[in-house]
Amino acid sequence: MAGIKDVAKLAGVGVGTVSRAINDTGYVSQEAKAKIDAAMEELHYIPNELARNLYRKKSGIIAVLVPTISHPFFAEFINYMELECHERGYKTMICSTEREKNYESEYLQMLRQHIVEGIITGVHSLDVQEYLEIDMPIVALDRFIGDNIPVVSVDHRQGGMRAARELIRCGCHKVAVFQEAKKVHSPAQARYEEFMRVLEESGIETISCELEWNKSDVAYFNQVTSEFFRKHPDVDGMFGTDLLALSYMKAAQENGKKIPEDLKIIAYDGTDIMDAVYPRMTMIRQPIEKLAKEAVRLIVHRIDGTNLLDKHIELESTFIKGNTTDN
């Protein structure tokens, strides 16, 4: 493959001139530019854009860190995020952290090395200290990490309240709620707190099941829901994220329960796959496309240094009445 020296030779100019022309780092006469362009074309010379960008500390890459890519919420988020990054001239690098803890450190290191220009993270397993030491573009999805790291999330409190009210309206007496590991400091906790508060205020019994940290595969969910169902067969209302709600509905149906007559179910997230499920699920739908767009907007602003004011973008979720609460 032709190199910069070959281009310089054919164009009859110095290597420095070619470098200035390609990298736009200094004056090059129109005449020299024309010769260089012609030589590049003749030699099929392709300047290494990434190397050029790295020289300017711009790789054009944004990394996204999630527990697992195959979880429908994260898969949808990444899908929209990648499209938005592309719109704005960035490439997307992905990393799932469920299996190994040190991935997160590795990516912070890549940020320091300018291999990636920014990180959008839906995980947070490290000491907050590690994040606070690094003053570079990071945006958190549904996680509180530190004061300098802006957060994008939905208003979980609103969703929790809406779900509780629906189960109260349907006359539930004993409600199960599945929540993520409490040690994760996330805006999502407000959803459970509000859900429990509203139900308890109405004198409704609640049973809370805390999930293990960083586990979100269906096999685990099936194990949790069928064990829970054996212990608490008399539960008549349930609230959990999409796959958990599906898994719980499955456990109930396998045990001859009728939905919604014997058990009301509300799913949280409302990813697209839920639209393929029968009976139609009553859901609190997160605006995943908007979350992704906002996360990318924030990270790009931080990379450009144009807007550092937004600290917490909180979007509205949507209540969708299906047939799993009543007909």
Place this chain on the structure above:
Amino acid sequence: MAGIKDVAKLAGVGVGTVSRAINDTGYVSQEAKAKIDAAMEELHYIPNELARNLYRKKSGIIAVLVPTISHPFFAEFINYMELECHERGYKTMICSTEREKNYESEYLQMLRQHIVEGIITGVHSLDVQEYLEIDMPIVALDRFIGDNIPVVSVDHRQGGMRAARELIRCGCHKVAVFQEAKKVHSPAQARYEEFMRVLEESGIETISCELEWNKSDVAYFNQVTSEFFRKHPDVDGMFGTDLLALSYMKAAQENGKKIPEDLKIIAYDGTDIMDAVYPRMTMIRQPIEKLAKEAVRLIVHRIDGTNLLDKHIELESTFIKGNTTDN
């Protein structure tokens, strides 16, 4: 931030020596190395690894191109692929091509520029010519592109045959099959051909519905299946990929059909989410983790130039008897 010059100054050696030490491009004495290491540590100097790698035409990045990341099959594939890439010291860049055609060209260009070292592609919308002109590491997932581009897939013919035999065993008379756009030259076509052949050989009527190219969202599937169901309410067997099978089952149940009494359904792919669904789906499960590992193995071999012999890796799928064919 400290630069290479600061390191050289503190270590009391020349910049060239530091560069040789960092990039491992020439002799540096043990004594000088020790001084450089100490200076790098003292100054918190982080060499730009990617820039260094690009100099050697190694970016350490593998790109994966899929129609859409949020489709469960691709989400799972990417999840496993990213883990395997990480194991082998590579980062994963993603690109979904469903919305814009020219993404594919863009990534081929990045391959030429050494911004990515290899591409695993589950899409193919360009002229084969564009691929044939580029003699660089490319591996195809479930696509035939050209003789130089190895393919990783399951033995679709076997899966098609297995599904057909199950529907024959269950006594179906009129079977619907949903297949991807025929203009895509994919090993998956063998699945439909074999499925149809086996059924027709047994005198069973088949109705085939060809899906639009590059459309795989649930809203589209729901539209297709409910229209199909209205036209052909008397179909008693159905075969399609996971979300289509779910969507079809939903359309049938909404119309009061009982599964499996009135209608037998077999899903193809068998992604994890199907394990959360009731009734338990009869499925042909693709070994997605193995497909991802094989695709990464092939691309890494091609990057290293260590093994260029494998042309088509064909893995076995697994038949899983659920309750959507009989109880």
